[in-house]
Amino acid sequence: MWTFDTDDVKGADLLLGPADDNWLSNLEIWHPRLIAVLVMCGLGILAIWKWGLGILVAGAIALTPAVLVSSMDTGNLAAMDRLFADPTELSQSDQEMVRDVFENIKTHAPRAPFGAYTLEFRKADKIGPNAFALPGGTVVVTDALVEKFSDPDIIAGVLGHELAHVSERHSLRQLYRSMSIYVLVALMAGDVGPILEDVLLEGSALASLAYSREHEASADIIGVKTSHAAGYDAAALAEFFETLSGEHGDGGSEWRSTHPSNSDRITTIKKLAAEQ
Structure with missing residues (x-):
């Protein structure tokens, strides 16, 4: 069994065929969907800031003896x-x-x-x-x-x-x-x-x-x-x-x-x- 590193992922796929973990390599390639991911992450952070902190604080106070x-x-x-x-x-x-x-x-x-x-x-x-x-x-x-x-x-x-x-x-x-x-x-x-x-x-x-x-x-x-x-x-x-x-x-x-x-x-x- 042998391995090698390459930046030409598409070329390796053409030569060797798609790898079992090809989906992971695809995620590393720039795609417009990354914009949606970034937007979702931003909305998640905003939701945590607006509601998550309050819930976390309320829980901490309730557990404080x-x-x-x-x-x-x-x-x-x-x-x-x-x-x-x-x-x-x-x-x-x-x-x-x-x-x-x-x-x-x-x-x-x-x-x-x-x-x-x-x-x-x-x-x-x-x-x-x-x-x-x-x-x-x-x-x-x-x-x-x-x-x-x-x-x-x-x-x-x-x-x-x-x-x-x-x-x-x-x-x-x-x-x-x-x-x-x-x-x-x-x-x-x-x-x-x-x-x-x-x-x-x-x-x-x-x-x-x-x-x-x-x-x-x-x-x-x-x-x-x-x-x-x-x-x-x-x-x-x-x-x-x-x-x-x-x-x-x-x-x-x-x-x-x-x-x-x-x-x-x-x-x-x-x-x-x-x-x-």
Whole structure:
């Protein structure tokens, strides 16, 4: 038995007759059908992007145990305390005011998916007047937020917004979506190498910006409804963003920002509050 290599496939077929694997050789020859194959591949990638990632993310969230999410909260708090946060210096009266609002808000908020909502105070001057929610239901309020916005109605709006991030699992969705984009590309491309790997990871984060803006808009809507149901002035959250706009501008380009513009949020919040 003997073999030889040749680029003249047609000539070899004429000389020796079609080989058993001739169909495979034919696939290597340029043919207009390749255009259809490329189009189908493009449609497949688009379908995966539009629907497949959402299904993959939903499945990952459904399989995530509550104990793992709770450990995320614990780890994030520990890292924050190590890097940029200090124990709160708020007075007991200020803490009690926020706790009272928090207890009222969480009673009217959607159910916490991975346990109970909890409240933490931290002095974190690097991030200014702020509050943020961790995946397991821990909400962190900075001293600067309470010192700058002592109005319970504003605090209620901010807390309602943060609890919405928890109830809608926004943190996990954002995390899993970014990871899924990288995994899907890696599965299709194989070993992408360290340079392309960095590009893909950065691209995943960039591609998920719009998804994050969607989360912020959703949390605004749920937060307004929650604060209104709890008996607070739902429009007060607009005052929070008006103050931020006055001090820091409108938030910059929406393409670069993970949040909708402050002006858009103010308009939406006031409209929603008027409808309550």
